[in-house]
Amino acid sequence: MAIIEIKDLSYTYPGEQEPILKHLTASFPAKEWTTIIGRNGSGKSTLARLIDGLLPIGHGQIMVAGTPVDGEHVDLVHQKIGFVFQNPENQFVGTTVEDDVAFGLENHRVPRDEMRYRIQQALNDVSMAEYAQTEPAMLSGGQKQRVAIAGILCLRPEILIFDEATSMLDPQARQNILGLLRKLKIEKGFTIIAISHDPVEAAAGDNVAILNQGQLVAFDRKEQILANTDLLQKYGLAVPFTEKLKQQLRGQGMQVPKEYMTEEQMVKWLSQQ
Amino acid sequence: MVEPAIEIQQLSYTYSPGTAFAAQALTNVNLTIQRGKVTAVVGHTGSGKSTLMQLIDGLLKPTSGSITVQETKVTPDSAKKDFAALRQHVGFVFQFPESQLFADSVLEDVMFGPLNQGQSEENARRSATDALDRLHFPVELRDHSPFELSGGQMRRVAIAGVLAMKPAILILDEPTAGLDPSGRLELMNLIQKLNQEGTTIILITHQMEQVARYADVVVALQHGQLVFDGQPRSLFSNQQLVEQIGLAEPNTVAFANQLDQAGIPLQQTPLTVQELANEIIEARQKGTFNNE
């Protein structure tokens, strides 16, 4: 079942000639993790912002969990979608961690007594409870992103959108956040839409969509897309590590299976050769 | 023969010494950076990497110890002009360097450094054009405002701005952060080319794949102390040390370790996918597979 339906969506930034999105039609399945990949400037972030009603729709239609995204319903859409942005610094509104988490709750007029409980719970979910009183200047990028996630978790959204949310983090912090997302998806049944360049991040999800010059050029299970190195290279995207290795082994005359394999699966397969 | 580009002796640095906020950032670092090589500097956030680089570029004054670059030696007692002299030899490309662009046109921005060095207008223009050429920056964009460019192009203008000062040593702090995979590859190839043309490169990075692939030497810092100085292969073959410093393994090394645990030991630690594939084929021919 699709939770987000996009029909014939086009968008041109004010003052630009060329549209950034061109007649895009897509639907995103509920309770699944879909990664949108594409080169810089392919329109990924624009698409994510349009879905959350953060830009006015130029042409076409978007439905989020049965609600049309338009000026009239934008508040409802913001409630259904939690959005985490790329730069950890520029989405930290509060003067301390708990104030930042409270920000969304205050906007949605949640009573104060309930706020305390929800903040505590959200900070526990992202393992940041001990930093409740800390100021943002004392936190690392990864910790700030955790706080950003807590800030949207406490609003109880159905859909989480991550717009290159791990791209400014170091590799360990990135792995940490991806692990947290996997846990949240399983425990709370979120629909996740992640925008990324990173094949490791794409491999963490269920589906992969490729965006190129404002158009959707592929949308499939990750196993199909990540194993299709020709497709990835054609659109200037990174090839997953296991596929690179398979390519090399094939070049040396070894018979390797065509299907996508995770590192673990590949080790297992090699040990059975 | 190892020719030193930078000699660092007994170097220590303390932030805000003598106050309640005093913090020891570097302790007793001894290090030689070799001329003409690519040296990767790795370590956790807060390990002292940035402090060390700022000291090498003469932006900070050592608390104790010395730094020697060619004929210039700086110590805690050195005069301001010695630190400026250090900066003549060392170019420092900061993280997200595009955020320091300010001039009306690309060319003017790149000329800023050479003009500060005291070059004539004409020479500065020549240095700037030369630097932009070396980074393959399109000629038709050079009169444009730097703020009209794409992220990857701005990054190259910023690097050219440092390169135009003709430093013998170039420090790059996470030069590929925020670029897409093809942009990253393109930039790393350009950096490799600069190195082949004779520039000593110091690369600060969290990407261990970059260390494995591009570095001749890797230097690791932890809590302000030097904990490793040697070849990438010897660092990454020491799994315990890598873990202790808190580094990620390059994916080829991580994969080799998984193979090892599954009963397929490889001859040497692979640094590239090609090496990994060769090792696997070799192990297979030797019959280490299926050794039941």
Next chain:
Amino acid sequence: MNNKVIFGLYVPTNSFIHRLDPRMKFIACFWYVILVFFANNVWTNIWLGLILLLLIHLSRVSLKMYWSGIRPLMWVIIITALVQLFFSTGGHVYWQWHFLSLTSSGIIQSIYLVLRFAYIITISTILTVTTPTLQLADAVESLMKPLKYLRVPVNQIAMMLSIALRFIPTIMGEVTTIMNAQRARGMDFSTGNLYQRTRKLVPVMIPLFVSSFKRAEELAVAMESRGYNPNGERTKYRLLIWRRADSWSIVALVLVTVVLIALKLL
């Protein structure tokens, strides 16, 4: 970690004064400043000085901190006092040269002036060392509430204030980074005359503006995505609690004022 900027002068000693409601402290500080202008004789000045010493003692913050509050303004105080000293007339004339004169009333006036400066700076310092900036902002917001009836957008002003506080350390860190980056490009900020030095700020200010605008835009979008509506009602997480000690402090303030008026009429 070198970009941590310590903002404000807050010294967390958790004294009696620290625990008072920031609104009360704000009002009291303001009221004290008014009283300072009413003090015009020896006794009233001694009385206000004693109150100040008591507050300093209660705050459990070292005198050094208070001195560091006055020191940067030392020159302003001295010059103003000198002007007062040599340009006032009245009382016994000790010395005269053209329009400059040293008179008994000039001496007394300039002593009062120095005291006024010192009192006002110190009472403000007591407020800032005992109250975190965030609480100060909350106090200002709360005290501005009546202005809503005059159609002043109090909520928006409060949000602006709180975001400004939040981003000051970020922007200070950014200034350091940009200056370092330009120094690495051969810029020398410490030489040249005033005009040259001002011109040298261009390569710092332009990148700073560019990035601040970008930040502001990203922040605005992030706030919108979390449901912020500048005209909408919001609930509040942070509460200010008025305790009995605050009411007693107001009573004490009234007493201080009564004594002052009595001393003035003496």
